Amino acid sequence: MNRTIAARNRTVSLILLCLLGLVSWGPAEADVRLPAILSDNMVLQGGDTVSLWGWADPKEEIEIRMSWSNAVPQIQADDDGAWTFRMAAPPFGGPYEVTFKAANTITVKNILVGEVWVCSGQSNMQWTVQNSADAEQEIAAARYPKIRLFSVDRQVADTPQTDCKGRWVECSPETIPGFSAVAYFFGRRLRKDLELPIGLIHTSWGGTPAEAWTSGPMLRSHPEFEPIIKRYEDAVANYPKALVQYRENVKKWEEDAEKAKAEGKPAPRRPNAPLGPGHHHTPSGLYNAMIAPLTPYAIQGAIWYQGESNAGRAYQYRELFPTMIRDWWQSWGRNNFPFLFVQLANYLAVKDEPGESAWAELREAQLMTLELPNTGMAVTIDIGDADDIHPRNKQDVGKRLALWALARTYFKDMVYSGPLYSFMNIRGDEIVLHFQHVGGGLVAQGGGPLKGFAVAGADRKFVWAEARIEGETVVVRSEKVxxxxxxxxxxxxxxxxxxxxxAGLPASPFRTDGWPGVTADNK
Known part of the structure; x- marks a missing residue:
């Protein structure tokens, strides 16, 4: 009997050892995992090589099955478990499916192939359809199942990330209210004219400067951006002290807000958090968290609405903005993909006399960025709001961006830009201005005389000028000069x-002089 029990115990022990061996020393299999951007309802960029990528166990084999192909490629994860599969995009249209099989199986469904655009910037890109003009009608009509929307969750990171949070959804009255209005109206126009599926990847954050959207290596490789980096490093060093002061300010604000509420007055503005770790103004912080994870994904181009947060450093923006664009081109590995941006709209009080303006200098920096190849600019100097930095008319903004894309990227025959200043010549007491993009002829919108022109002599003192259209030129003069x-x-x-x-498109603001402006020394 004892021998029987002993034998049984030895058998149980052997079984337990075998099980422990399977658990401890057998081949470990990790589930294959995909980034958020590769998910149901996604749009792949047509006519291009596209990447599918993700993670598994180191050296694990991943089998890929595609509904449009009989081929069943197998790829192997690298030593860190990362893998990438590059392929020619399937034909435009869909829907398609892709299945990834390793220790587990993932099937990505309802995939379309069409045109993919990244939509980024600060609050005017973040501004939603539900807060824009004619919101109720726009939302009710937004039933476009072949427009797909992806919104990147707002995060800050110290180093480039490989994944983000977000999901693809079909455009519908249920999904569009909280989506970027500029992105939606841009994509809707593309969908109408191209009759192809449209994918819109929205990644923006209100109140953010361009340096937050630029990679660390790119910023550090340009000596002119050292003040940006040093300002942040100094802020981090001072952060503990600044945080104490911030908390005191918030406490006082809460008391003042409660008092204002009791008196029926508007609450004072809440104090801003100090610049420091995790702040959305961190140089490269948004690039790391909200751009880097997207860069393996094939896109057609990008649209951008930003600049308000850099207006006080407009001269610096002349270098910073083109640097950011080149950085994105390099990050995606696609030189000179279309990069279309919005020139800042009119804002704040109207001035009676000509003068200096940081916002005008920022618009000038944006205009100068057109020197980069394959860039385009939507002028919005006529659709802003003096009292609101967030004008509600986002329809025309999206339309004007789309005109650049349709004409320059998709080769549609249409006028896509308002007049852009080209050169001048002096004729006696007059200056003759020449333009590109006259679009069938120059006009004074609304009739009457031309407005907005100022002229100066060698004393650099500007006065309002008379201006008239002569053919494709504008002639400017003043009796005072x-x-x-x-x-x-x-x-x-x-x-x-x-x-x-x-064609009804406004001319961009411009100046013919190069005299130092009010932001020339701001870094």
């Missing part, structure tokens, strides 16, 4: 101006 040397147009925060082309 006998020998004019420079002209400015719409050079103000909120200029009164009315130069358009026959």
């Amino acid at each position: 006998a020998e004019p040397v420079a002209v400015r147009y719409a050079w103000a925060d909120n200029p009164v101006c009315n130069l358009y082309n026959q």
